[in-house]
Amino acid sequence: MMGRRAATALPRVMVVRPGSGISHRTLNKIALGVMTLAALLPLLAAPALAHQPGRDARLPTIGPAPAFSLMTSDGGRLALGDLRGKVVAVTFIYATCTDTCPLLTAKLVALGQRMGKDFGAQVAFVAISIDPERDTTEVLKSYAQAHGARGAGWAFLTGTPTEIRDVAQRYGVFARKTDRGDVDHTFLTSLVDRGGALRVQYMGVRFDPDEMLRDLRSLLREGGP
Numbered sequence: 460m461m462g463r464r465a466a467t468a469l470p471r472v473m474v475v476r477p478g479s480g481i482s483h484r485t486l487n488k489i490a491l492g493v494m495t496l497a498a499l500l501p502l503l504a505a506p507a508l509a510h511q512p513g514r515d516a517r518l519p520t521i522g523p524a525p526a527f528s529l530m531t532s533d534g535g536r537l538a539l540g541d542l543r544g545k546v547v548a549v550t551f552i553y554a555t556c557t558d559t560c561p562l563l564t565a566k567l568v569a570l571g572q573r574m575g576k577d578f579g580a581q582v583a584f585v586a587i588s589i590d591p592e593r594d595t596t597e598v599l600k601s602y603a604q605a606h607g608a609r610g611a612g613w614a615f616l617t618g619t620p621t622e623i624r625d626v627a628q629r630y631g632v633f634a635r636k637t638d639r640g641d642v643d644h645t646f647l648t649s650l651v652d653r654g655g656a657l658r659v660q661y662m663g664v665r666f667d668p669d670e671m672l673r674d675l676r677s678l679l680r681e682g683g684p
């Protein structure tokens with residue numbers, strides 16, 4: 460089985476077991492094209508697509524990062540294109556998530572701090588709400604404050620349900636409201652280089668933060684677009 464081979468050859472990449480679902484699971488970094496979850500699942504086990512760079516390897520380029528223009532928690536607009544020249548991490552969360560989104564946010568906040576003065580100046584983290592009905596700009600603002608996600612490096616974005624559905628889909632993120640009112644969703648954090656190309660995606664929340672830090676620094680070293 461391909462899955463077994465992938466697990467052996469690439470121990471850091473967790474293989475999705477058929478039928479296990481993918482949401483809130485501990486998957487690791489992948490370098491796949493942007494695709495819907497349905498298309499993604501059968502490919503996750505393919506070893507050729509799993510990314511594991513050597514120390515000096517340049518991250519592969521997946522393709523142009525899907526563009527978006529959404530509302531910031533300050534009520535302004537932010538487009539991915541506005542961040543050209545910076546290395547950008549794009550992730551998807553929602554404010555009332557009680558289990559895993561807070562973990563992911565905390566992890567990214569810690570990474571932002573580790574980036575030091577580059578964070579904000581050269582690196583931006585963008586968290587897009589996948590619960591636009593409830594995540595108003597106010598809600599996102601207090602979420603950011605509560606999680607210590609402050610400073611110029613951070614943006615929390617929301618939009619109309621249609622805008623959000625569209626951007627989530629184009630990044631390969633699955634999100635669905637459950638009967639209880641929360642959102643069942645996948646975790647996918649994408650790194651975009653200074654020129655706007657999608658370079659690597661991390662699935663789940665249990666990825667190695669040191670690895671993401673190395674990737675962020677590697678993209679910084681590449682210089683401008």
Ligand SMILES: [Cu+2]
Nearest residue numbers: 553556559560
């Ligand atoms: Cu969540």
